[in-house]
Amino acid sequence: xxxxxxPEDQVNVAEGNPLTVKCTYSVSGNPYLFWYVQYPNRGxxxxxxxxxxxxxxxxxxxxxxxxxxxxxxxxxxxxxxxVSDSALYFCAVxxxxxxxxxxxxxxxxxxxxxx
Amino acid sequence: xxxxxxxxxxxxTKRGQNVTFRCDPISEHNRLYWYRxxxxxxxxxxTYFQNxxxxxxxxxxxxxxxxxxxxxxxSTLEIQRTEQGDSAMYxxxxxxxxxxxxxxxxxPGTRLTVL
Numbered sequence: 001x002x003x004x005x006x007p008e009d010q011v012n013v014a015e016g017n018p019l020t021v022k023c024t025y026s027v028s029g030n031p032y033l034f035w036y037v038q039y040p041n042r043g044x045x046x047x048x049x050x051x052x053x054x055x056x057x058x059x060x061x062x063x064x065x066x067x068x069x070x071x072x073x074x075x076x077x078x079x080x081x082x083v084s085d086s087a088l089y090f091c092a093v094x095x096x097x098x099x100x101x102x103x104x105x106x107x108x109x110x111x112x113x114x115x
Numbered sequence: 116x117x118x119x120x121x122x123x124x125x126x127x128t129k130r131g132q133n134v135t136f137r138c139d140p141i142s143e144h145n146r147l148y149w150y151r152x153x154x155x156x157x158x159x160x161x162t163y164f165q166n167x168x169x170x171x172x173x174x175x176x177x178x179x180x181x182x183x184x185x186x187x188x189x190s191t192l193e194i195q196r197t198e199q200g201d202s203a204m205y206x207x208x209x210x211x212x213x214x215x216x217x218x219x220x221x222x223p224g225t226r227l228t229v230l
Contacts, residue, residue, distance in 0.1 A: 004157075032216055043119065043206065043221035044158070051216045090157050094216065101210070102148055102171070103219065105157030 002027045004093050006106035013081045013113050021076040021109045023091030032094035033074040034103060035065055039087045047089075050074060061085070081113045117141060119222035121207050127228045128197055135193045136225045140209030147190050148219060149182055150206040151175065158206050164190060165212065197229045 003026045013019045025031055032051050036044040048059025055067045065076045076089060088110050092103040120139045128134050140147050145166050150158035161180070163171040166187035176182075179197075184190040194201055204226050208219035 034218060036221075041223070043223045044208075046218040046220065049216070049218055092157070095160070101146065101216070101219075102160040102163055103158075105159070107155065107157050 002093060002095060002104055004091050004104055004106040006089075006091055006109045008109050009107075010110045010112065013111070015083050015113050015115050016080050019076075019078050019081040019085070019111065019113070021089050021091075021111060023074045023076065023106060024072050025074060025091075025093050026072065027093055027096060029096050031067075031069075031072075031074075032096075033065075033067065034092040034094075035059065035063070035074075035076050036090045036092065036105075037087045038090065038108070044090065047076070081111075083113050083115055086111055086113045119207055119209055119220050121205075121222040121225050123225060124223060125226050125228075127230065129230050130197060130199060132197055133193065133195045134197055134227060135191055136205055136227075138190045138192070138207030138222060139188070140190070140207070141220055142188075143211065144209035144220070145187070145212035146210045146217075146219075147184060148208040148210075149190070149192050150208065152204040152206055152224070153202075161192075161205075194227075197227075199229045202227055202229045 005024045034049045035047040050067045058064045091106045147164040149161040152158040164184040179195045182192045204224040206224045207222045210217045210219045
């Protein structure tokens, strides 16, 4: 069965420091991976995706993610965290067993950036 | 604002009552998805439409749930005989048809509380 795991419920970072939010996946075929961010009282916002190609994917708001096939990971990174990055982050994988592109999400990681 | 919109944003109902939620996707998006998100969890797929056709339903979608997209534009999700376990955030998302790997754009959600 396909799945996504986000091993950390919460990540705490000081403003200006680099941040990493971890994600590992399990799929039977090629992985198609996404990161979304959720701010309070707002919908999920797309950050970036990996479909194929370069293992380092750049996305919105200065975020990037590194795809590692051997470690089945897709960690989200940012070189310098901002207080405004504090939010809930979700990793997702496209459901290959379904045919319509619905996503399977991890449980989410709460990112807290302190001044 | 040309994003995905959902109404109402909040709904409080008593157990046993019926509720209906509406989703207006981005106008040129043919694909429409419904997800359910409970506290501390990532969104879980419920059902999918391509234009007006409902092409996939999750096992999470019990017989009390029904969804429609009559003209291939807006969609409604109805829950009959609500139960306390139905309390959750109901999210709608849409995407372009040209690729199943296109990112999905999410609405702000409808938060349902069943008393």
